[in-house]
Amino acid sequence: MKAGFWVAPEGEDTAMTVMPIGAEPPLRARKLNFLATSTAEEMIRRCNHTARLLPEIADALAIQKANEPGRLFDITDFPEDDRTLITETLGEGEVAGVAALANGVTAQMQEAVMAGVWRIRFTDAEGRLIADYVEVASIPAAVRQACSALPTTIVHGPAPAGAMNVMPVLTEIADRTARYRDGDPAHVITFSLFPMSPEDMGFLQTTLGAGPVQLTSRGYGTCRVVATGARNVWSVQFFNAMDTIILDTLEICDIPSVAIAAEEDFRDSAVRLREIEEAYFK
Known part of the structure; x- marks a missing residue:
């Protein structure tokens, strides 16, 4: 029997897990380095939605408080290239997870390399994407809602x-x-x-x-x-x-x-995101 509060099912090695322990580390370097490629340069030229979104996220980070509700940015209807570029720009940070909501809806959450910035994808019971957001918050609102x-x-x-x-x-x-x-x-x-x-x-x-x-x-x-x-x-x-x-x-x-992202994380992330915007999107 596996030690600990969560006990693994008979014959299995891992219980109550979101992703396997020991998986590759966060993709900080690989995700950010993508922005220096010719592919990214071409995407940046045509992805105006992303160019407008990044300073809005930075502005939200600059004023966000740890104990206050966050701010959602709806990117569900963005063109596919924009949503791909946002994924590459935000990267994958330290925290990821899932939250089961009502009516079979699941929120899949991934913190960006900038702490306090989250990518939230909502899927229905059949796994179809129904909403896609970037959220600035200590923890996604979906966690508390669930x-x-x-x-x-x-x-x-x-x-x-x-x-x-x-x-x-x-x-x-x-x-x-x-x-x-x-x-x-x-x-x-x-x-x-x-x-x-x-x-x-x-x-x-x-x-x-x-x-x-x-x-x-x-x-x-x-x-x-x-x-x-x-x-x-x-x-x-x-x-x-x-x-x-x-x-x-x-x-x-x-x-x-x-x-949870701390108060100082929001300010550091605002600076970091503005640096990325200045380096690649100006």
């Missing part, structure tokens, strides 16, 4: 045979979620600090359930962030290069900080 319908109470039966500490943990989670208010600091439960049997972990996972959001952050190492089926309760797991869990926690918070 989690807003989750229950705030935790219901469970008696502890199973072999359980050791799961009932006190569930009591702690229930108490903390009942008292949590937006803006409160995260309360972290670290499983490595006390013994949890496989029966404990299995009962805890079954009780909390899987939520609608999965995120992967590849900053310093790999971090997997998964919403549970209880509002404001998140599994946050850190992995080494061998796909071994080195830190396994639950966080009671709005959104775990590891996935």
